[in-house]
Amino acid sequence: MNAAAIAALSQSGVAVEVVEETGSTNADLLARAASLQAPLLLVARHQTAGRGRAGRSWLSSSEGSLTFSLAWRVEGGLPRLTGLPLAIGVALAETLERLGVQVGLKWPNDVLRDGDKLAGILVETQAAPQGGVWVVIGIGLNLLMPDELEARIGRSVASLPWLARMDRDSLMAALLDGLAGALREFERAGFAAFAARWNLRHAWQGETVRVLDRGSVLHEGSAAGVDDAGRLLLDTAEGRITVLAGDVSLRVKGLE
Secondary structure, three states: OOHHHHHHOOOOOOOEEEEEEEHHHHHHHHHHOOOOOOEEEEEEEOOOOOOOOOOOOOOOOOOOOOEEEEEEEEEOOOHHOOOOHHHHHHHHHHHHHHHHOOEEOOOOOOEEOOEEEEOOOOEEEOOOOOEEEEEEEEEEEEEOOOOOHHHOOOOEEOOOOHHHHOOOHHHHHHHHHHHHHHHHHHHHHHHHHHHHHHHHOEOOOOOEEEEOOOOOEEEEEEEEEOOOOOOEEEOOOOOEEEEEEOEEEEEEEEOO
16 A cells, blocks of 8 residues: 555545554554644554454454554544544445445444454544544454454454455545544534434344443343434333443344
8 A cells, every 4th residue: 555645545635654564553643642733544554463442452464454543633522522433433334335335333333244343443542732632543444354364363254355356545545535524524513413324324223132341241132223422222121221332342142
């Protein structure tokens, strides 16, 4: 991939850097947050220490994955960011749909294809010296999944082999444009502008699920989408409750 080509193909106006290898693009941008002056996309051809939610590892291959992070400054404090990971999921889904790929969304921040994980999202923050918050959005997107890597992951994983044949610079530019557009919309209107679009793609709508925290069952009920704040709506035996995003996993009952 080529940074100049991605920037030229993108309509976002965001600066782009591409590195051959790094541990984590999120960690790199967080370390640079104090000196950043404008949004920046950092793409790694190979990432050796990628991270998912709750400190989990994100395994990827240099030829079969896109691994990148986008730093974006948001005015105001952390409450302004409620629902942002879900809005990013909508942005990825809508971009992939424009490229001919139908996907689903799993609360709070996974993109699924045919029930398997296709992409993961990790949102981290750092206070901005100039005010507001730097948001660093890390994304890992599977394009090809070698058998050896899937065996290391230990579960079935989705991939997009035909999309892997697309020019990577063009694909990265399309994803960047989708993300930048969604972030500008989120700044104007918050997650409420995305809630209906997320629910339209909710992969487990109506399924009986369990909400887990470190292996313990917190809630069980029928998944009913999300509200305008990005909270999971769960219909339980005691009635409808809302579940906040955090260190919580969602599993279809019987498939844990």
